[in-house]
Amino acid sequence: MTAVLWMKSSCTTCRNAKARLAELGIEVEIRDYYRKPLATVELEGLLPNDPAPMLGTKSPRYKELGLKDRKLTKAEAIALMIEDNNLLKRPILVHPKGVIIGFDSVAYEKLVP
Structure with a gap:
């Protein structure tokens, strides 16, 4: 399985994550x-049963929808x-060793064999 980085190209944090992954090989x-x-089917496979960690706060x-106070x-x-x-x-890294939500350089380093 090839790792997939789900990102938005205009997002600075996403670009930093992409660069860090490249640095780590x-x-x-x-x-x-x-x-x-x-697509709905992709989100169904990506989101856990409790989607709270996947929401872009x-x-x-x-904020407009008041999602902070809703489950x-x-x-x-x-x-x-x-x-x-x-x-x-964002970003979301789907790697054979697990899913990492947000840019987490330390977690990325742990993926290096």
Whole structure:
């Protein structure tokens, strides 16, 4: 399985994550979900049953919808993310050794054999 970095190319944090992975020699397939939004089936496979860690809390839409005080079901989160993909926290690294949400250089280093 090839590792996939789900990111938004205009996001500085995502670009930093991509650069760090390259520095570490970790090959990834880049998936810019802003240019090619995720399908419902992709989100179903990506999100855990409790989608809270996958929500982009810095998104204006997150604040507008008052999501901080709500516990969304996986289906509710997916429906909202289909409407506005900025609600998905980024970047997301899907690697054979696990999924890393957000840019975490230390976690990336642990993936190096």
